[in-house]
Amino acid sequence: MASGSSSIAIGGLFENAEVTTSGRPVLRRNEVECFLLSSIDIDSEDDPPRFTALRSGNLILTTHRLIWIPSQSNESVPSSIPLSAVTHIYSHKKSIKSMFHSPRIRFQADPGSIVVTIVFRGKGDFDGFLSKLWECWRGRAWEEEEKSESETSKSGSGTVAQGLYGNDGTVRMVGLAGILRKEQEQWESTDKSLQDAFQDLNALMSKAKEMVSLAEKMRQKLLSAPSSQNGSTDDEEMGSKEEMQQWMLSVGIISPVTKESAGALYHQELSRQLADFVRIPLEKAGGMISLTDMYYHFNRARGTELISPDDLWQACTLWEKFDVPVMLRKFDSGVMVIQNKSHSDEEVMSRIRMLVTKTETLRVGVTASDAALTLKIAPAMAKEHLLSAETKGLLCRDMSPDGLRFYFNLFPEIDPTNLHIVKEFGTYGEWIKATSLLSV
Amino acid sequence: MQKLADFKLPQFFNYPPYFTLQPVRDTREKQIQLWKELILDYCKSQKIFLIGVEEDFPLFSNSAIDRSLSHEARETFLSAIVGEGRAEWLDKGHRKCLILWHRIQDWADIVLQFVRDNGLEDSVMTVEEIRSGTESLGTELQGIDRTILMRALKLLENKGKLALFKGTSADDEGVKFSV
Numbered sequence: 001m002a003s004g005s006s007s008i009a010i011g012g013l014f015e016n017a018e019v020t021t022s023g024r025p026v027l028r029r030n031e032v033e034c035f036l037l038s039s040i041d042i043d044s045e046d047d048p049p050r051f052t053a054l055r056s057g058n059l060i061l062t063t064h065r066l067i068w069i070p071s072q073s074n075e076s077v078p079s080s081i082p083l084s085a086v087t088h089i090y091s092h093k094k095s096i097k098s099m100f101h102s103p104r105i106r107f108q109a110d111p112g113s114i115v116v117t118i119v120f121r122g123k124g125d126f127d128g129f130l131s132k133l134w135e136c137w138r139g140r141a142w143e144e145e146e147k148s149e150s151e152t153s154k155s156g157s158g159t160v161a162q163g164l165y166g167n168d169g170t171v172r173m174v175g176l177a178g179i180l181r182k183e184q185e186q187w188e189s190t191d192k193s194l195q196d197a198f199q200d201l202n203a204l205m206s207k208a209k210e211m212v213s214l215a216e217k218m219r220q221k222l223l224s225a226p227s228s229q230n231g232s233t234d235d236e237e238m239g240s241k242e243e244m245q246q247w248m249l250s251v252g253i254i255s256p257v258t259k260e261s262a263g264a265l266y267h268q269e270l271s272r273q274l275a276d277f278v279r280i281p282l283e284k285a286g287g288m289i290s291l292t293d294m295y296y297h298f299n300r301a302r303g304t305e306l307i308s309p310d311d312l313w314q315a316c317t318l319w320e321k322f323d324v325p326v327m328l329r330k331f332d333s334g335v336m337v338i339q340n341k342s343h344s345d346e347e348v349m350s351r352i353r354m355l356v357t358k359t360e361t362l363r364v365g366v367t368a369s370d371a372a373l374t375l376k377i378a379p380a381m382a383k384e385h386l387l388s389a390e391t392k393g394l395l396c397r398d399m400s401p402d403g404l405r406f407y408f409n410l411f412p413e414i415d416p417t418n419l420h421i422v423k424e425f426g427t428y429g430e431w432i433k434a435t436s437l438l439s440v
Numbered sequence: 441m442q443k444l445a446d447f448k449l450p451q452f453f454n455y456p457p458y459f460t461l462q463p464v465r466d467t468r469e470k471q472i473q474l475w476k477e478l479i480l481d482y483c484k485s486q487k488i489f490l491i492g493v494e495e496d497f498p499l500f501s502n503s504a505i506d507r508s509l510s511h512e513a514r515e516t517f518l519s520a521i522v523g524e525g526r527a528e529w530l531d532k533g534h535r536k537c538l539i540l541w542h543r544i545q546d547w548a549d550i551v552l553q554f555v556r557d558n559g560l561e562d563s564v565m566t567v568e569e570i571r572s573g574t575e576s577l578g579t580e581l582q583g584i585d586r587t588i589l590m591r592a593l594k595l596l597e598n599k600g601k602l603a604l605f606k607g608t609s610a611d612d613e614g615v616k617f618s619v
Binding site: 365390391393396397398399400405407409410411412414416417419420422428431432435 | 448450451452454455456457459460462463464466467470471473474477478481506507
């Protein structure tokens, strides 16, 4: 791994680490988060120091890097050290001196054999971190990636071969039998990876990235499928394919925050990850999504590392403390939703006003599902909006055997001292016109 | 706009939310006010003195839009009229409501005016004669509810304007005016 040019200032060892708007590290392809500790300093062991010490931040261990993120935005920038640069991890010495010290881990890293000390100022599973660090360092996940990359480029060139036999002498896939065999082989390999995945829960996490790439591959295949088939697919099949695509798209958090990896910071980190995740589903849902819907989206994306409804709720309530662009909102009815901070009620209200003052809706009113269609949001959300518009006096309701409908509120326009008077310009007049059209 | 008998209904009688008791306070207050006015107007024009909550009352349903008031809504609107002193519940169960588009005091004044108009200042009449006699033809007293009339007469008796006495038959009482 090359050290970036920007890192020269801090000793040629650190790279600037990219973080999301909510302060979560941006992980690279196939990178999985393994451990997280708070209140961490990173010091230089050498005298004089070879780099400026990093003070009080969160340290995140991934399969590829050590990422340090300042807990408050001080002068320090988020920085990372690739594990590939680590040349030696010193074993932990137990001595009288170390009993009075904050626990620390020392390791040597290239370039220049810099000795780096990680100092633990807070509480946390120090031993757990150390063993995980060893595990990740020895796992050499970055090498695997390089290997697989070279493999794919090799197999890519293999397809150039012509004729009935492939480069390696096997019968190439030809005709219907070929397709069937290919299909069969694919199923077998899929089946195998699924079986491997479920054999051991520990192995499962290492399989996560394969699962995600499998999902991506299947999605790509599905995407290309409709063009290769000349309209022979019926609607039902198309529907299920689209559904499948949606599923594949939403498999996606390779490195979910877990209680195991984040420890005491679990809810805080979960909260940040959730804030990053909600953006796309939120956009699709029109700027507001119910907590139950989000629970479903988020857990589906997390795959095996499911969270409880309470965890989700706690993660959402923590947003108040962070500078994130989303917020949790509770309606009077008790329904809780996630919405963009920029999502304004005034805008929704004016759209509802537009909807209910149309000639047709003036006459027959709207139901929650009508509003859902117009506002392009879920019916449950639409109902909340209609109810709050009712509370504001914009709408009033009509309960009939057909169900609940909302009408533009005409009551304020009617003069109680003269029940028959109708002001010339007003929605009451518009309504009378709209209803009289019907009787003509 | 459709009519009930010769009563002209207002436009909003065809507005479906008018028939659903509104849950939002401001809206509901306005709705109640409109119902109060409509019920009083209608009763006055049709000379209706009594509304049974559970009985068919023409205003309480609108077949044109297929809506009718719930029991709760009927009681709410009538109670609002009672609260203004323009009606009275006749029973604790709030099933029958006496509508006073004129208050008892106003009815008493109408009786006095009727007495003066007909030169009956020192005469004797039966209660029934006031309601259906030739003198009351075409006046507001024609067909007045007996309960309301008796309340008005008792008010006048307390003021010394007349004396009530039992007649020969049990269902008729006599009135001796002394205006």
